[in-house]
Amino acid sequence: MTRPIPISALSLTPEDEARVLGVLRSGHLAQGPVVAELEAAFAGLCEVREAVAVSSGTAALEATLRALGIGAGDEVITTPFTFVATLNAILAVGAVARFADIDPSTFTIDPEAAAALVGARTAAILPVHLYGLPADLERLGALARRHGLALVEDAAQAHGARVGGRPVGSFGAGCFSLYATKNVAAGEGGIVTTDDAVLADRLRLLRNQGMRERYRYEVIGTNLRLTDLAAAVAVGQVRRLGTLTAARRANAARLRSGLAGLAGLRLPEEPAGRDHVYHQFTVRVVRSEGRDRDRLGAALARRGIATGVYYPRVVFDYECYAGHPGVVREEVPQARAAAAEVLSLPVHPALEPGDLDRIVAATTDALGG
Numbered sequence: 001m002t003r004p005i006p007i008s009a010l011s012l013t014p015e016d017e018a019r020v021l022g023v024l025r026s027g028h029l030a031q032g033p034v035v036a037e038l039e040a041a042f043a044g045l046c047e048v049r050e051a052v053a054v055s056s057g058t059a060a061l062e063a064t065l066r067a068l069g070i071g072a073g074d075e076v077i078t079t080p081f082t083f084v085a086t087l088n089a090i091l092a093v094g095a096v097a098r099f100a101d102i103d104p105s106t107f108t109i110d111p112e113a114a115a116a117l118v119g120a121r122t123a124a125i126l127p128v129h130l131y132g133l134p135a136d137l138e139r140l141g142a143l144a145r146r147h148g149l150a151l152v153e154d155a156a157q158a159h160g161a162r163v164g165g166r167p168v169g170s171f172g173a174g175c176f177s178l179y180a181t182k183n184v185a186a187g188e189g190g191i192v193t194t195d196d197a198v199l200a201d202r203l204r205l206l207r208n209q210g211m212r213e214r215y216r217y218e219v220i221g222t223n224l225r226l227t228d229l230a231a232a233v234a235v236g237q238v239r240r241l242g243t244l245t246a247a248r249r250a251n252a253a254r255l256r257s258g259l260a261g262l263a264g265l266r267l268p269e270e271p272a273g274r275d276h277v278y279h280q281f282t283v284r285v286v287r288s289e290g291r292d293r294d295r296l297g298a299a300l301a302r303r304g305i306a307t308g309v310y311y312p313r314v315v316f317d318y319e320c321y322a323g324h325p326g327v328v329r330e331e332v333p334q335a336r337a338a339a340a341e342v343l344s345l346p347v348h349p350a351l352e353p354g355d356l357d358r359i360v361a362a363t364t365d366a367l368g369g
């Protein structure tokens with residue numbers, strides 16, 4: 001039996017293990033010096049002054065919207081082609097989600113479609129850097145500035161990605177996830193990056209029950225703290241992210257050259273100036289050319305290769321959001337078409353050259369190339 005190839009895998013070193021053990025032996029498991037180290041590493045990564053670690057990427061999004069004062073009566077423009085956390089964070093603060101269709105060549109929000117939704121109630125634009133490819137932050141940033149809107153980046157999948165040489169998470173408030181499968185993984189965790197000291201201060205209050213000093217509650221907060229134990233898993237990955245991302249990019253290049261020219265298969269695009277960090281290597285399996293995403297996924301599974309469908313439907317297309325006053329259903333044909341055709345292939349740094357050869361061969365065979 002050939003070795004199974006998973007869709008994601010951890011890349012931990014003996015130093016990471018020693019750091020975790022060090023925290024365990026210190027007896028200090030909760031938020032402490034290792035969280036502070038992680039925050040400093042993230043601020044460095046994103047070239048910003050402030051980074052605030054929280055308990056998840058979802059918490060990062062929700063707390064950021066709350067700290068920006070966004071809530072009832074406000075609209076947030078986002079993409080319909082995302083993980084549900086993006087939408088849930090908007091609804092959790094009581095705001096209304098408006099959905100701008102995607103640019104089909106990048107799977108990220110189309111700035112023109114976003115511009116068309118800006119109105120008197122718009123408070124923020126919330127692009128998602130899907131699969132590790134930054135949204136068009138230059139145009140979205142200009143749009144936000146023109147209308148005085150907040151820019152909140154859902155960078156859950158895009159640690160270390162750049163636009164025009166500038167890191168994601170430095171254009172607006174950057175909301176990262178440290179979930180177990182992410183490019184920097186802690187198991188669970190999140191972090192917000194910003195140059196805005198006031199926003200960072202509010203986030204620190206919110207995450208700690210509104211306290212700066214013990215039992216002096218300044219705002220109504222909650223517990224969004226990250227543990228030192230989780231931070232110890234992640235901090236080494238941030239420090240060697242350049243190497244980890246280079247491995248992802250090299251794997252993507254190998255897949256790209258091996259799969260080039262297969263009929264009915266579109267490979268991920270990387271527009272000039274937008275550096276992809278390949279959280280996922282997501283192809284389109286084109287229906288109008290007689291191809292079927294689920295058939296390809298099943299063929300790869302039979303040969304021990306895991307794939308993923310991120311995401312099978314547009315985010316608001318579920319019974320639990322039907323009729324919700326915070327969900328404005330828009331026509332989003334590009335997102336719907338993408339949801340029916342995307343398939344993510346393994347691209348993570350733990351892949352070996354033989355794994356990449358197997359993925360290419362199995363895909364080529366399945367598509368009759």
Ligand SMILES: Cc1ncc(COP(=O)(O)O)c(C=O)c1O
Pocket residue numbers: 056057058059082083085086128154156157176177178179188189190
């Ligand atoms: C695009 C996107 N946004 C938000 C999140 C939420 O992050 P978390 O699972 O850490 O809450 C995730 C990941 O799960 C994600 O992929």
